[in-house]
Amino acid sequence: MSRISASGQRGAQSSGALxxxxxxxxxxxxxxxxxxxxxxxxxxxxxxxxxxxSDDGFTLKHYEQAITSGSxxxxxxxxxxxxLGSVAICLAVVLPxxxxxxxxxxxxxxxxxxxxxxxxxxxxxxxxxxxxxxxAIVLVGRTGLLALVWNGFSGVAYLFGGMLxxxxxxxxxxxxxxxxxxxxxxxxxxAECAGTLGASRLRVFATITLPILLPAIIEACxxxxxxxxxxxxxxxxxxxxxxxxxxxxxxxxxxxYRLADSSTLAVLLAAIAVLSxxxxxxxxxxxxxxxxxx
Amino acid sequence: xxxxxxxxxxxxxxxxAATSVDFSQGPWGRGVTLDWLGYAWAPLAPAVxxxxxxxxxxxxxxxxxxxxxxxRIARSRSLVSRAVGYLVNVPLAVPGIALSVALxxxxxxxxxxGLLLVMAHVVLTLPFxxxxxxxxxxxxxxxxxxxxxASLGAxxxxxxxxxxxxxxxxxxxxxxAMVFALSFGEFNISFFVNPPATPTVPFALFDAYSTGxxxxxxxxxxxxxxxxxxxxLAIVSIQRRTRRTDP
Amino acid sequence: xxTSALRATDHSGxxxxxxxxxxxxxxxxRRVTLDAAAGETVAVVGPSGCGKSSMLRxxxxxxxxxxxxxxxxxxDVTRERPAARGAGLVPQNYALFPHMSVAANVxxxxxxxxxxxxRRRQRVADLLELTxxxxxxxxxxxxxxGGQRQRVALARALAVExxxxxxxxxxxxxxxxxxxxxRRELAQVLTATESATLLVTHDQxxxxxxxxxxxxxxxxxxxxFGPARELWDDPADAFVADFLGGSRLExxxxxxxxxxxxxxxxxxxxxxxxxxRSAHRGIRVLLRAESLAVHDEPNDxxxxxxxxxxxxxFVGDAAQVTLRAGDTLLVxxxxxxxxxxxxxxxxxxxxxxxxxxxxx
Numbered sequence: 001m002s003r004i005s006a007s008g009q010r011g012a013q014s015s016g017a018l019x020x021x022x023x024x025x026x027x028x029x030x031x032x033x034x035x036x037x038x039x040x041x042x043x044x045x046x047x048x049x050x051x052x053x054s055d056d057g058f059t060l061k062h063y064e065q066a067i068t069s070g071s072x073x074x075x076x077x078x079x080x081x082x083x084l085g086s087v088a089i090c091l092a093v094v095l096p097x098x099x100x101x102x103x104x105x106x107x108x109x110x111x112x113x114x115x116x117x118x119x120x121x122x123x124x125x126x127x128x129x130x131x132x133x134x135x136a137i138v139l140v141g142r143t144g145l146l147a148l149v150w151n152g153f154s155g156v157a158y159l160f161g162g163m164l165x166x167x168x169x170x171x172x173x174x175x176x177x178x179x180x181x182x183x184x185x186x187x188x189x190x191a192e193c194a195g196t197l198g199a200s201r202l203r204v205f206a207t208i209t210l211p212i213l214l215p216a217i218i219e220a221c222x223x224x225x226x227x228x229x230x231x232x233x234x235x236x237x238x239x240x241x242x243x244x245x246x247x248x249x250x251x252x253x254x255x256x257y258r259l260a261d262s263s264t265l266a267v268l269l270a271a272i273a274v275l276s277x278x279x280x281x282x283x284x285x286x287x288x289x290x291x292x293x294x
Numbered sequence: 295x296x297x298x299x300x301x302x303x304x305x306x307x308x309x310x311a312a313t314s315v316d317f318s319q320g321p322w323g324r325g326v327t328l329d330w331l332g333y334a335w336a337p338l339a340p341a342v343x344x345x346x347x348x349x350x351x352x353x354x355x356x357x358x359x360x361x362x363x364x365x366r367i368a369r370s371r372s373l374v375s376r377a378v379g380y381l382v383n384v385p386l387a388v389p390g391i392a393l394s395v396a397l398x399x400x401x402x403x404x405x406x407x408g409l410l411l412v413m414a415h416v417v418l419t420l421p422f423x424x425x426x427x428x429x430x431x432x433x434x435x436x437x438x439x440x441x442x443x444a445s446l447g448a449x450x451x452x453x454x455x456x457x458x459x460x461x462x463x464x465x466x467x468x469x470x471a472m473v474f475a476l477s478f479g480e481f482n483i484s485f486f487v488n489p490p491a492t493p494t495v496p497f498a499l500f501d502a503y504s505t506g507x508x509x510x511x512x513x514x515x516x517x518x519x520x521x522x523x524x525x526x527l528a529i530v531s532i533q534r535r536t537r538r539t540d541p
Numbered sequence: 542x543x544t545s546a547l548r549a550t551d552h553s554g555x556x557x558x559x560x561x562x563x564x565x566x567x568x569x570x571r572r573v574t575l576d577a578a579a580g581e582t583v584a585v586v587g588p589s590g591c592g593k594s595s596m597l598r599x600x601x602x603x604x605x606x607x608x609x610x611x612x613x614x615x616x617d618v619t620r621e622r623p624a625a626r627g628a629g630l631v632p633q634n635y636a637l638f639p640h641m642s643v644a645a646n647v648x649x650x651x652x653x654x655x656x657x658x659x660r661r662r663q664r665v666a667d668l669l670e671l672t673x674x675x676x677x678x679x680x681x682x683x684x685x686x687g688g689q690r691q692r693v694a695l696a697r698a699l700a701v702e703x704x705x706x707x708x709x710x711x712x713x714x715x716x717x718x719x720x721x722x723x724r725r726e727l728a729q730v731l732t733a734t735e736s737a738t739l740l741v742t743h744d745q746x747x748x749x750x751x752x753x754x755x756x757x758x759x760x761x762x763x764x765x766f767g768p769a770r771e772l773w774d775d776p777a778d779a780f781v782a783d784f785l786g787g788s789r790l791e792x793x794x795x796x797x798x799x800x801x802x803x804x805x806x807x808x809x810x811x812x813x814x815x816x817x818r819s820a821h822r823g824i825r826v827l828l829r830a831e832s833l834a835v836h837d838e839p840n841d842x843x844x845x846x847x848x849x850x851x852x853x854x855f856v857g858d859a860a861q862v863t864l865r866a867g868d869t870l871l872v873x874x875x876x877x878x879x880x881x882x883x884x885x886x887x888x889x890x891x892x893x894x895x896x897x898x899x900x901x
Contacts, residue, residue, distance in 0.1 A: 020365075020366055020369075020370075021366075023362045023366070024362060024363060024366040024375075024378070026362075027358070027359040027360075027362040027363050028359075028363060028378060028381075028382075030359065030413065030416070031359060031363070031381075031382060031416070031417055031420060032381060034397065034401075034410075034413040034414065034416070034417045035381075035382075035384050035385055035393070035417040036381055036384055037400065038393065038396035038397045038399070038400040038401070039384065039388060039393070039396050041396060041399055041400040042392070042395060042396035042399060042400075045399050050399065093297055094297075097297065117298065118530050118533075118534070119526055119527055119530045120298050120301050120302060121297065121298065121301060122526065122529070122530060123301055123305075123526060124301060126475045126476075126479060126522050126525065126526045126529075127479065127519075127522070128479040128480065128481045128496050128499075129481060129482070130481050130496060130499060130500050130503065131479075131499065131515055131518065131519075132304075133503070134308070134499075134503050134511065134512075134515060135304030135305075135307070135308065136304075137503070137508070138304060138307045138308050138311055138508070138512060139303070139304055139307050141508075143317065143318045143508065144307075145307045145310065145311070145321060148320050148321075169300070169301070169304070172297070172300075172301070187634070187636060189632045189633075189634060189636035190636050190638060190639075192601075192603050192623070192630075192632070192636070193630055193632055193636040194638070194649065194653075195602075195603075195622070195623040195624050196601050196602065196603070196623045196624070196626070196628055196629070196630040196707075197624075197629070197630075197649055197650030197653055197697070197698070197700075197701055198624045198625075198650050198653040198654045198701055199624060199649070199650075199653040200624060200653075203653055207649075208638060211640050212638075212639065212640055226387065226389075227389075229389065230388075230389020230390065230391065230392065230482070231389070231482070232389070232390065232391040232481070232482045232485065233481040233482060233496075236481075236485075236500065237500070237503050246389065246391045246482075249391055249392065249395060250391065250485065253395060253398075253486065259395075259399050262395050263395055263396070263399060266389075266391070266392035266395040266396065267392070269389055269391070269392050270387070270388040270389060270392040273387060273388065273389050273392075274387045274388070277387050288640075291640045292640050292641070292642075292681060
């Protein structure tokens with residue numbers, strides 16, 4: 001490249017870069033104003049510094065209240081059990097499906113059938129949580145469909161078990177999607193090769209497939225747990241039943257506009273969700289490291 | 295197969311309830327009827343129109359802003375663009391209901407106009423657009439094609455119009471469909487920011503769930519699902535097409 | 542024939558008898574029969590899509606066989622699981638286990654076979670030594686070069702002391718510049734093993750260099766199977782001649798001291814041809830690049846053939862010309878400095894082409 005053309009190009013590039021920076025700034029501004037900034041305000045509100053300025057400035061009294069509140073304890077415990085439990089069930093159901101798919105492709109299963117099958121398994125991701133809650137009412141509500149088959153199903157929607165199943169429905173595509181992608185990127189030759197070397201199918205699973213997929217599994221589960229934890233729609237429809245943390249966030253605001261208390265619970269909810277995601281990342285990295293050491 | 299049944303059964307049950315004269319008497323109790331669907335449509339129609347409008351607007355804004363941001367993230371490896379990547383993903387980590395409280399606490403004045411709702415949806419759906427667009431834009435062969443076009447004398451606007459955008463076609467279609475579906479059914483982040491007098495479809499549904507008859511609520515749900523199914527099929531078929539052209 | 546039959550009854554190697562492989566309606570291999578004795582390397586060669594990879598995967602047990610039998614070490618393994626066959630597979634992309642060190646990769650099969658750890662460690666050390674990987678035992682696959690990966694895959698397959706070693710396009714994943722050197726290294730390791738080796742490749746150079754015997758496959762069927770030299774000297778048909786040696790095999794008719802080629806348009810004096818008995822039917826002339834002389838002066842005795850000049854290219858010590866006679870393309874070498882017009886004449890250089898005489 002000659003010197004003259006190089007300098008000419010550099011000039012063009014730097015003006016292009018400037019335009020790029022300006023464009024980025026202009027597009028980013030509305031996003032940050034409506035996401036990062038409100039989160040900052042939310043935190044400020046929860047400590048008495050934001051829109052709802054408390055008389056004595058900075059305060060942690062809302063957090064104190066939240067942490068010592070019995071109803072928050074119950075809701076937090078339920079939320080943790082429901083989100084972790086539903087994701088664990090999803091994993092147990094989804095893992096065999098995903099691994100079966102990942103095996104050397106069988107011919108003749110492409111086409112319309114596969115699209116419909118994929119669409120069915122992906123469907124719940126496009127359904128808002130409220131509808132999934134409503135599904136629970138239709139099937140196992142007080143006059144639900146399954147309640148007609150066996151009376152024991154009546155009202156299960158409002159019990160822990162019913163709520164758990166509703167959240168399994170909610171989490172299913174959120175666990176399935178990332179795992180399917182991870183399994184698709186797994187080279188089928190690895191398992192084949194291990195097989196020819198004398199490893200049984202169980203051994204291939206334990207020593208090849210599972211260790212390689214483990215980081216992706218951990219990360220997908222942690223993210224799905226965070227999403228289930230924060231999911232409000234399902235529990236909103238079933239609010240007559242088991243109390244979950246998002247209900248408390250909403251109640252503080254709908255029953256007498258207590259913005260500071262609601263903000264505090266929202267911050268706690270977000271913190272737990274973020275903690276779940278971050279610990280998923282960390283565990284996933286750690287598992288990759290540990291597997292390669294073993 | 296069993297999992298498929300688990301997914302389909304509630305949808306079928308809801309359809310059953312929506313076409314039963316009296317569902318408390320069992321499936322198709324006291325006969326089959328389409329009346330509930332008719333009753334459901336009248337009050338739901340304005341909400342559907344609003345939701346379609348909001349979703350379309352959100353898709354437009356999303357692609358415009360998301361396109362620029364994705365382009366910058368994909369083409370520069372600087373610390374700034376990586377930081378931008380993290381910041382934009384904030385709504386993925388923070389639960390919608392928490393963001394909803396944050397938004398209404400920050401911009402209460404923007405709520406009645408609906409602006410807050412639209413922006414909330416844009417913020418929420420942007421990470422999906424970026425996830426689809428960034429890998430395509432970062433692709434080496436696309437950049438090579440752009441350089442060739444530029445070396446043949448095409449200006450940058452022409453390069454973007456004739457090379458970059460067509461290459462992103464599938465990714466754009468996929469994010470448009472995904473964003474549309476997400477916005478159309480969004481409930482959590484909308485909870486405190488939607489204009490109370492003019493509800494979107496999910497709020498009309500929620501209202502029916504808390505106050506209406508089971509058959510009527512089912513009918514409204516069926517209508518909602520009917521709107522979402524074509525979008526879903528579009529998403530799935532696009533996904534399969536991208537996977538096929540990928541390797 | 543007799544040697545091949547003897548080998549088929551040899552109990553220590555591999556025998557594939559009348560094997561047919563079908564995928565749905567498509568047939569990947571049709572009644573394939575071949576064998577490899579212990580310590581021998583057999584190369585299966587053919588254009589892509591000829592069914593050679595399916596053959597190898599069938600021996601490994603990774604695709605089911607529709608008809609026929611596969612014997613390994615004298616045992617019928619046609620219906621056995623891959624794990625129980627005693628075959629060591631080196632797949633095309635090597636498929637090294639990415640989460641394990643080189644040493645753990647090599648030890649994998651021995652662990653599956655529950656070989657005690659002391660012997661295992663000793664054997665891993667031996668194999669790393671054999672493949673010049675001793676310094677890399679603790680590395681992970683992503684820290685290795687292509688050639689090193691190939692050797693890890695080889696060591697991993699050899700570790701289980703397989704009766705049959707299966708190599709699927711072992712050079713395909715490597716840079717072309719490195720292949721020559723790595724082929725020599727591979728040949729050394731192969732001579733050191735006692736396994737029967739089945740090597741699948743689309744590269745005839747690799748097949749000739751590594752295979753003691755070669756099977757040429759086309760459209761799922763074996764066209765010819767025998768020692769490398771035999772295929773080179775006496776190809777079964779024009780396809781084998783072209784695929785292995787880039788040469789032309791033309792049917793001929795003998796008439797008063799001449800071999801008549803191209804429907805009598807070309808009369809080649811028999812005196813100038815090396816005569817050889819052929820195992821295949823008919824009378825044929827094998828023409829290689831060095832068999833032909835090209836000139837442009839007219840010649841009326843019919844011993845030269847009129848040809849059109851299609852292409853000339855410089856190949857270092859000479860120029861290579863592509864010529865067309867009717868619808869046959871001939872390749873010849875031309876001294877540097879000679880330029881041809883659009884048309885020329887070719888004759889056979891005395892003593893440089895073969896007359897293959899088979900049963901009538």
